Amino acid sequence: MFLALLLALAVPSLSHGTGKCGSEEVAFDNPNPQAAFLASVPSPPLEIVPLVVSGPSSNRVDLVFFSDGYLAEERDKFIEDASRLADDVSNNQTFHTVKPLMNFWAAFTPSKESGVGVGGTPKDTVFGLYRDGTELRGVYYAKPEVAAAACESLGMQCDYPILMGNDPLYGGLGGRFTVITPSTANGALVLRHELGHSIINVGEEYDGGFGYFGPNAYTNLSEPIPWSHWLSEPSHARVERSVMPMQDYPWSLLNTSVPWTVTFESSGAYARHVVRFSLSGVPQGADLRVDLDGADLGWVPRPNIGVDRWHYDVHRNGGLSAGTHTLSFTLLNAARQPAAQICNAEILEFGDESEFVSTPGH
Numbered sequence: 001m002f003l004a005l006l007l008a009l010a011v012p013s014l015s016h017g018t019g020k021c022g023s024e025e026v027a028f029d030n031p032n033p034q035a036a037f038l039a040s041v042p043s044p045p046l047e048i049v050p051l052v053v054s055g056p057s058s059n060r061v062d063l064v065f066f067s068d069g070y071l072a073e074e075r076d077k078f079i080e081d082a083s084r085l086a087d088d089v090s091n092n093q094t095f096h097t098v099k100p101l102m103n104f105w106a107a108f109t110p111s112k113e114s115g116v117g118v119g120g121t122p123k124d125t126v127f128g129l130y131r132d133g134t135e136l137r138g139v140y141y142a143k144p145e146v147a148a149a150a151c152e153s154l155g156m157q158c159d160y161p162i163l164m165g166n167d168p169l170y171g172g173l174g175g176r177f178t179v180i181t182p183s184t185a186n187g188a189l190v191l192r193h194e195l196g197h198s199i200i201n202v203g204e205e206y207d208g209g210f211g212y213f214g215p216n217a218y219t220n221l222s223e224p225i226p227w228s229h230w231l232s233e234p235s236h237a238r239v240e241r242s243v244m245p246m247q248d249y250p251w252s253l254l255n256t257s258v259p260w261t262v263t264f265e266s267s268g269a270y271a272r273h274v275v276r277f278s279l280s281g282v283p284q285g286a287d288l289r290v291d292l293d294g295a296d297l298g299w300v301p302r303p304n305i306g307v308d309r310w311h312y313d314v315h316r317n318g319g320l321s322a323g324t325h326t327l328s329f330t331l332l333n334a335a336r337q338p339a340a341q342i343c344n345a346e347i348l349e350f351g352d353e354s355e356f357v358s359t360p361g362h
């Protein structure tokens with residue numbers, strides 16, 4: 001939802017979804033929730049709780065968190081989770097400047113089972129949220145008609161429905177219904193990202209996916225830059241020198257017998273590089289070693305990440321030599337085997353500072 005070219009350097013990529021084009025994608029089935037089909041089923045009972053309210057729904061943009069996989073006795077947890085996320089996106093940069101135009105509500109319905117489904121099978125919950133496998137990626141919904149009915153029953157109080165699955169780990173989906181989890185590490189990040197798809201129809205923020213389009217993308221240099229009005233000096237805009245020689249989304253479980261490795265070719269023509277990857281199920285630095293051409297990259301997990309997913313960028317000065325290189329992930333702790341996963345890995349190479357300005361603000 002920002003400038004994709006710059007974001008690629010600044011912020012870890014994320015996302016997930018239905019498109020399986022080698023990367024993580026998002027469902028663009030119908031990005032405009034207001035065009036949702038008419039509800040064919042009755043709405044579930046909803047307890048509406050105001051979270052951040054700035055004025056009457058008749059002239060505000062209303063975002064509603066709907067509960068999925070929260071039992072009756074988990075009602076307070078749902079309100080706390082929704083409240084934390086509403087505060088985060090409305091107090092921080094994303095929606096802060098438009099906060100006076102927005103309302104955030106929580107709509108609670110108890111589910112019969114707690115949590116979200118895995119392996120493609122929903123639990124007995126209000127909207128039937130589930131993961132495809134166990135990997136921390138897309139979270140899908142089995143009951144769009146129930147979600148449509150719930151949102152419609154609120155009339156103008158529901159412009160953008162957000163289905164929140166009661167699971168502490170990374171996951172989400174954009175589209176007609178924004179889907180998130182209340183992961184403390186990733187929930188707000190995923191919510192921002194998915195609302196970008198849902199509200200203003202921006203494409204992905206990372207390289208390699210089919211969804212690289214929208215108001216933040218610039219793909220034809222013969223055309224004017226669509227976001228030049230955001231630039232302080234539009235006439236100074238130029239293409240920065242960088243290349244991505246490798247990107248892989250293995251979603252592979254790690255074991256202590258054989259490291260997971262990927263090889264790639266570098267042209268040897270760049271001054272700097274970044275090793276980018278995301279992992280889940282590896283809470284300790286001693287659990288895993290990440291090497292590039294046999295050199296330990298000194299990976300340390302984000303503090304308190306537990307088994308949740310997190311994206312890492314290892315910036316390295318100095319160019320890669322021309323020829324073949326090997327990136328490897330060696331699991332050191334056998335006790336992590338059932339859950340330790342390499343989600344994705346990527347190499348980016350950059351020119352020197354005269355060819356690729358890396359200072360904040362660019």
Ligand SMILES: *[C@@H]1O[C@H](CO)[C@@H](O)[C@H](O)[C@H]1NC(C)=O
Pocket residue numbers: 087088089091092
């Ligand atoms: C977002 O805002 C909340 C307060 O509402 C704060 O606790 C949190 O650290 C902020 N997050 C970021 C990434 O700035």
Ligand SMILES: *[C@@H]1O[C@H](CO)[C@@H](O)[C@H](O)[C@H]1NC(C)=O
Pocket residue numbers: 220221222223
């Ligand atoms: C790029 O834009 C130019 C100018 O509008 C147009 O003529 C050309 O067809 C475009 N190229 C592609 C590949 O879309």
Ligand SMILES: *[C@@H]1O[C@H](CO)[C@@H](O)[C@H](O)[C@H]1NC(C)=O
Pocket residue numbers: 252253254255257258259260261
């Ligand atoms: C261990 O991991 C390697 C690398 O991902 C894989 O090729 C191999 O099949 C795995 N072995 C087992 C027993 O899962």
